[in-house]
Amino acid sequence: MSLDFRNTNSLWASVLVETLYRLGLREAVISPGSRSTPLTMAFARHAGIEAIPVLDERSAAFFALGLARQHQRPVVLLCTSGTAGANYLPALIEAQESGVPLLVITADRPPEMRACRSGQTIDQQKLFGGHVNFYHEFAVPQATLPMLRYLRQTVAHAWERSQWLCSGPVHLNAPFRDPLPPIEDGSTDAVRPALNERKFFAALRPPQHGESQLTSAVRLGGRGIIVAGQVRPGDPAAYARAVGQLARRLGWPVLADALSPLRHQAHLVPNLVATYDAIARSAGLTKRLQPDHVLCLHDWPTSKALRQWLTAEDTAVTMVRSDSQNPDALHSRTTLIRTSVESLAATVRPGPKERGWLEAWMAGERSMARRLRSGLAVTSGLFEGRASALLPGLLPKGTPLFVANSMPVRDLEYFCPANSRGLDVHCNRGANGIDGTLSTALGVAHGNQPAVLLTGDLALLHDTNGFLSSPKFKGSLTIVLINNRGGGIFGHLPVARFDPPFEEYFATPQRADFGKLAAAYGVRHVVVRDWRHFAQLLGRLPARGIRVLEVRTDRQRDARTRREMFARLAR
Numbered sequence: 001m002s003l004d005f006r007n008t009n010s011l012w013a014s015v016l017v018e019t020l021y022r023l024g025l026r027e028a029v030i031s032p033g034s035r036s037t038p039l040t041m042a043f044a045r046h047a048g049i050e051a052i053p054v055l056d057e058r059s060a061a062f063f064a065l066g067l068a069r070q071h072q073r074p075v076v077l078l079c080t081s082g083t084a085g086a087n088y089l090p091a092l093i094e095a096q097e098s099g100v101p102l103l104v105i106t107a108d109r110p111p112e113m114r115a116c117r118s119g120q121t122i123d124q125q126k127l128f129g130g131h132v133n134f135y136h137e138f139a140v141p142q143a144t145l146p147m148l149r150y151l152r153q154t155v156a157h158a159w160e161r162s163q164w165l166c167s168g169p170v171h172l173n174a175p176f177r178d179p180l181p182p183i184e185d186g187s188t189d190a191v192r193p194a195l196n197e198r199k200f201f202a203a204l205r206p207p208q209h210g211e212s213q214l215t216s217a218v219r220l221g222g223r224g225i226i227v228a229g230q231v232r233p234g235d236p237a238a239y240a241r242a243v244g245q246l247a248r249r250l251g252w253p254v255l256a257d258a259l260s261p262l263r264h265q266a267h268l269v270p271n272l273v274a275t276y277d278a279i280a281r282s283a284g285l286t287k288r289l290q291p292d293h294v295l296c297l298h299d300w301p302t303s304k305a306l307r308q309w310l311t312a313e314d315t316a317v318t319m320v321r322s323d324s325q326n327p328d329a330l331h332s333r334t335t336l337i338r339t340s341v342e343s344l345a346a347t348v349r350p351g352p353k354e355r356g357w358l359e360a361w362m363a364g365e366r367s368m369a370r371r372l373r374s375g376l377a378v379t380s381g382l383f384e385g386r387a388s389a390l391l392p393g394l395l396p397k398g399t400p401l402f403v404a405n406s407m408p409v410r411d412l413e414y415f416c417p418a419n420s421r422g423l424d425v426h427c428n429r430g431a432n433g434i435d436g437t438l439s440t441a442l443g444v445a446h447g448n449q450p451a452v453l454l455t456g457d458l459a460l461l462h463d464t465n466g467f468l469s470s471p472k473f474k475g476s477l478t479i480v481l482i483n484n485r486g487g488g489i490f491g492h493l494p495v496a497r498f499d500p501p502f503e504e505y506f507a508t509p510q511r512a513d514f515g516k517l518a519a520a521y522g523v524r525h526v527v528v529r530d531w532r533h534f535a536q537l538l539g540r541l542p543a544r545g546i547r548v549l550e551v552r553t554d555r556q557r558d559a560r561t562r563r564e565m566f567a568r569l570a571r
Helices: 008-023 037-045 057-071 082-098 145-161 197-201 236-250 276-280 283-288 304-312 341-347 357-377 385-394 407-415 437-445 457-461 464-472 488-492 502-507 514-520 531-538 555-570
Strands: 027-030 050-053 075-079 102-108 134-137 169-175 224-228 254-256 293-297 316-321 333-338 400-403 424-426 451-456 476-483 524-527 545-552
Touching: 008 037, 008 145, 008 197, 027 037, 027 057, 037 050, 037 075, 050 464, 057 075, 057 082, 057 102, 057 424, 057 437, 057 464, 075 082, 082 102, 082 169, 134 145, 145 169, 145 197, 224 236, 236 293, 236 341, 276 283, 276 304, 276 357, 276 407, 276 555, 283 357, 357 385, 357 407, 357 555, 385 407, 385 451, 385 476, 385 531, 385 555, 400 407, 400 437, 407 451, 407 488, 424 437, 437 451, 437 457, 437 464, 437 476, 451 457, 457 476, 464 514, 476 531, 488 502, 488 555, 514 524, 514 545, 531 545
Parallel strands: 027 050, 027 075, 075 102, 102 169, 134 169, 224 254, 224 293, 293 316, 316 333, 400 424, 400 451, 451 476, 476 545, 524 545
Antiparallel strands: none
16 A cells, blocks of 8 residues: 555555554444544555445444454454444443454544534543553644654554453544545645655564463362363364363363353364253252362353352362453452463373263263253254254354354353364353344354354344445355244343233343344345254355344243253253
8 A cells, every 4th residue: 555645634544554454454344424534535445454334333343343253353443523432332342351352443523623512522532441451542643754653653552452461442542633535735745755655664563472381380180170161262173172182181071161162173172061051950960070170261151050059169260361351250269370271281280080080070961961952852842942952963064153142142052062063153252242243243254154143032133233234244144033022031030030020121022023124124034934944944054145044932931941951950
């Protein structure tokens, strides 16, 4: 890209964009507006950056979050001044809590136009509070070499802070004076001869941050378990092999969340346990399988039953995590090791193994897995939990799968069997919200292989503006919509006994016609007749476009089915 010398703003914006490109930026998600014109023009004209326009700022932010999840590198979010940036907050909270790198640029009025009733102007200083890794307001653009050097260095630092010490969002506030379009005005004539582009950008390159390596061995032994939560390793197979090495050396079972790549790399991980939630509900099994030590990798699984079991017994924990976050929500007797799993696997010193310990765990896993399969086989109608059990056997290997919060992520944990399909599973489990579900899934699928979204009806309705991105969407997304006409998860909470007001204020029943909704956006919609039909529809994912497969279920019946099934398993 050659720099744009038509005026001060166009030069400033083109330096900013070229700096980001040299650092590794490849996608920018842009919402329309006037004050951001210099940067929008610069991103749009850069041949090496895909500039993606998204009308609704909240949807744009979650779309960028999905893109950053997919590529595991920062994505730029750009909007105009005023309340536009405020719509980014939910996605930024999720990005910080789940460690996803985003670079947010909010255009702004210059200082002299603030606090004087100027239109589309609010206080944007630290707009996102403590939910960003770094904040900086740029100086008003100036066409001088020292100020362009300041811009280059500040952008490079912000890019680094989006990934180190821990990945997350950064916020840059960018004020601009008129003229906003690239109208030639001669304001850059003095700096142009002094600015050698090749020399100016020569030192820029993507930053490198290696994970810390252990300098001394970690000793583990006895009655222990390995618990693996959600994580996004650069190489899932290498991660699975490292955990498999740990499991073999220690002789411990591996309890893998459905959001962990381990659940879907069973051929690389011996001693894999997928039914730990059911095991944790059984008083007889928990007594026999009570560990003395837990090795927790990166994060705790979704299962509340598992967490309550380990908390009640005050089990000693060794937590392995490579970023700077405080990871232990259980407040256990925890030893925290900041390192990679690969480094731990290479240096761990196994202690004595207890005879029969691993065999007891694997016997419990086989028994529970068999009983779960039997229980699902006899459920009547379209029991929503069965979709999660069927997906691994139906989807092509390596399929990107985005899972909505509330019941879908729990059903995936309860019912998804250990498998070797290598599914690339994503979920916004940082803040655990349902907002932005569709937009995030579209970001995960954009430019990717055909992907699938497993969602409930309320999560999809909460983000229907995400469908506005469909004309610019490049890829394939199949939405498996579990429509139980309300919030199914609340039927499993104690408040469900208090009706009224439970049904109206917690279950939040809805009567949306998803066929008409899909038609309004030009999206294909199919009502699933039965599980055979479901298998046929998912047997071959379309090469492009968005489609909705609606699985209509009975919310109250399915809540009752889960309770009865878990009670039988516990006995």
